[in-house]
Amino acid sequence: MDPRLSVIDRRLEKIENIIAVSGGKGGIGKSIVAAASALILAKNGHRVGLLDLDFCGPCAHVILGTDKLYPEEEKGIIPPKVNGISFMSIISFTAGCPWALRGSEVSNAITELLAITQWGMLDYLFVDMPPGLGDPALDAIRLIKRMKYLLIATPSKVTLDVMKKELQVLEELNMRIIGILENMKRKENESLSSKLDGLKVSFLGSLDYDPHLEEAIGNVPELLKTGFARQLHEAVEKFI
Amino acid sequence: MHEWALAEAVIVAARQEAKKQNIKQITKVQVKIGELQQIDLDVFKFALENIQKIYDDLPLDENIIDLEVESNILKCKVCGKEWELQDLTHLKEDESEAIHFIPETAHAFMRCPGCGTPDFEIVKGRGVWIQSIEGVL
Numbered sequence A: 001m002d003p004r005l006s007v008i009d010r011r012l013e014k015i016e017n018i019i020a021v022s023g024g025k026g027g028i029g030k031s032i033v034a035a036a037s038a039l040i041l042a043k044n045g046h047r048v049g050l051l052d053l054d055f056c057g058p059c060a061h062v063i064l065g066t067d068k069l070y071p072e073e074e075k076g077i078i079p080p081k082v083n084g085i086s087f088m089s090i091i092s093f094t095a096g097c098p099w100a101l102r103g104s105e106v107s108n109a110i111t112e113l114l115a116i117t118q119w120g121m122l123d124y125l126f127v128d129m130p131p132g133l134g135d136p137a138l139d140a141i142r143l144i145k146r147m148k149y150l151l152i153a154t155p156s157k158v159t160l161d162v163m164k165k166e167l168q169v170l171e172e173l174n175m176r177i178i179g180i181l182e183n184m185k186r187k188e189n190e191s192l193s194s195k196l197d198g199l200k201v202s203f204l205g206s207l208d209y210d211p212h213l214e215e216a217i218g219n220v221p222e223l224l225k226t227g228f229a230r231q232l233h234e235a236v237e238k239f240i
Numbered sequence B: 001m002h003e004w005a006l007a008e009a010v011i012v013a014a015r016q017e018a019k020k021q022n023i024k025q026i027t028k029v030q031v032k033i034g035e036l037q038q039i040d041l042d043v044f045k046f047a048l049e050n051i052q053k054i055y056d057d058l059p060l061d062e063n064i065i066d067l068e069v070e071s072n073i074l075k076c077k078v079c080g081k082e083w084e085l086q087d088l089t090h091l092k093e094d095e096s097e098a099i100h101f102i103p104e105t106a107h108a109f110m111r112c113p114g115c116g117t118p119d120f121e122i123v124k125g126r127g128v129w130i131q132s133i134e135g136v137l
Helices: A008-012 A030-043 A060-064 A103-116 A135-143 A157-172 A227-239 B003-020 B041-052 B093-101 B103-109
Strands: A015-022 A048-052 A085-089 A122-128 A147-153 A176-185 A203-208 B025-034 B065-070 B073-076 B120-124 B128-136
Touching: A008 A103, A015 A030, A030 A048, A030 A060, A030 A085, A030 A122, A030 A147, A030 A227, A048 A060, A060 A085, A103 A135, A103 B003, A103 B103, A103 B120, A147 A157, A157 A176, A176 A227, A203 A227, B003 B025, B003 B041, B003 B128, B041 B065, B093 B103, B103 B120
Parallel strands: A015 A122, A015 A147, A048 A085, A048 A122, A147 A176, A176 A203, B025 B065
Antiparallel strands: B025 B128, B073 B120
């Protein structure tokens, strides 16, 4: 019997809202939306956490501009604070080394991290989800039972198709869906909302493609000044 | 004291299972502790002793928890070589500590001694596991 499974709910019980930022495809902006949403809410005085669950391609730390993250040990591990956010990422343990491992071992690592992390009281925990519907995504669904999903899609037909498939699975599993947020919108008069016919989920709005966003990656004050962050702030107000 | 979190998991899981099986009194809990995780047994026992005092509806004496350290076996997925990591002291302190927290981080610091790939699995000796629970119905 795996004893770790018995304490995961306890580790998360003082968190009001757990929001998974997902969408199926890689490269659609899940990490930047998760990290920037967390930063925006923390700046507004909320207690916020960010969990980078993309173990094989973690990058939330790059967005936050930090790689020196040492959790404190106290009846488990306490996530280090980064720009006011309680931040947990596997990079705290892999020392910048690449981490190649198979699904069953990713599952074990996710279970371990969830069982030993003492988040404490939070208003919001954002979970930066891995792409796809493989072991890590299924483990997150299995282990973090109160997650609500914020789905990201770009105007691309490819990402939209993959996102719809993830949505279908989440609905089958009765997961709560916050809504769909369009990212990297390029054409002013063409919204993703027109392509969501038949879907029973809220459309939360569009974030324009911001050519200056890349320059602000790793620099939190600059990131929060971008057009992307301003538009995201409006979207976040809709779903919190 | 990261051992505390795992000790709590053992106590809570044993109690949950006992309730499920209508066990009124737990008489033995066999726990395997994987060598890779490098659990400090004294710290773990201290944590068990203190955590069990918190739960008085189904007392679980730390003396009935039988701890057995399981040696590790790693196996390469590519060339099939099996090996035992006998000495973790050659690792840097932060690498060893990372494996203590999350044994799978071994993939970041080790390679198969046969072919050099990171594509190996931890067959045995990973972490904390409840092998069996005995009690009085």
